[in-house]
Amino acid sequence: MLRRARSPDAIIQVNHPRSGRNGYFDQLGFDPAIGAGKHPAYDGRFDAVEVWSGRYVASRAKVLEDLWGLLRAGRPATPTANTDSHGIVGAEPGYPRTYVGVGVDEPARLDPAALVEGLRRRRDVVITNGPFVTLRLGEVRQGGIASPGRGAALTVRVERALWVDATELTLLVGGAPAATMPLPGAA
Numbered sequence: 001m002l003r004r005a006r007s008p009d010a011i012i013q014v015n016h017p018r019s020g021r022n023g024y025f026d027q028l029g030f031d032p033a034i035g036a037g038k039h040p041a042y043d044g045r046f047d048a049v050e051v052w053s054g055r056y057v058a059s060r061a062k063v064l065e066d067l068w069g070l071l072r073a074g075r076p077a078t079p080t081a082n083t084d085s086h087g088i089v090g091a092e093p094g095y096p097r098t099y100v101g102v103g104v105d106e107p108a109r110l111d112p113a114a115l116v117e118g119l120r121r122r123r124d125v126v127i128t129n130g131p132f133v134t135l136r137l138g139e140v141r142q143g144g145i146a147s148p149g150r151g152a153a154l155t156v157r158v159e160r161a162l163w164v165d166a167t168e169l170t171l172l173v174g175g176a177p178a179a180t181m182p183l184p185g186a187a
Contacts, residue, residue, distance in 0.1 A: 011119050013048040013080060017066065018059035025066055032065045035073025044075060047120045052081035052096050052127060068175035076145065078119050081127035096129040101141070130164035133157070158183055 017025035024030075029038035036044055049070075051063045070077050081096035101124035102114040118124045123143030126132055135142050138152030146152065160166050171179045 009113075009116055011048060011116060012046040013050060014046050014077075015050045015082075015084075016053060016059075017049055018062045023059075025063075030066055030069075032069025035069040035071075035075055044070075046077060048078040048080050050082055051079040052129075054082070054084040055095060056084075065175065072174075076123060078123040078125055078143070079127055080125065081129075096127060099126040099128070099132070100124065101143075130160060131166040132159040133169070 014024045017023050017030070020026055025037065027039070028042040030036070030042070031038055036042060049063060049067060051067065052060050064079075067077060067079055080098045082098065083093045083095060085093045100115060100118040101122065102110060102118050104110065104114075122141075124141060125143060126134060134157045136155045137144075137146045140146040140152075154171075156169065156171070158166060158169060166183050169181045169183055170177050171181070
């Protein structure tokens with residue numbers, strides 16, 4: 001990864017990892033069972049993986065499986081969602097988005113180092129096309145790594161605009177659905 005050598009603080013993201021002949025994971029034989037690519041040219045020194053690209057959701061489940069594979073292999077990566085606008089019709093900007101926890105909510109005060117920290121080290125992101133979901137397990141926020149154990153309370157917060165349809169929440173543990181909860185009302 002030449003960019004890492006030139007700019008150690010650069011965020012390296014794998015775009016379109018499962019897009020066939022253009023997909024890094026497809027091309028280099030990424031296997032979620034081992035959390036790495038089988039091809040000798042595979043380089044796992046990336047920070048983020050594009051899970052959701054524009055309106056296209058066909059590969060999203062497979063890339064989420066890949067993210068769980070990376071996590072099980074001790075190599076967590078930050079999931080991202082990007083508009084990937086290449087045209088005016090069918091690829092409009094703004095769908096979906098990645099929100100990064102940076103400590104301030106004023107773009108003019110954004111510290112680039114806080115953005116890198118939020119993406120690379122804390123993996124403190126919300127990827128969405130409408131609902132804004134955050135969670136905490138004890139004191140560990142989304143993106144953090146929690147140790148197995150008992151007694152930590154799970155807090156999930158779902159926010160949405162009135163026009164956003166979000167009727168249920170499915171909680172995944174280890175990549176498998178663990179619980180589904182209805183989301184009544186617009187609060």
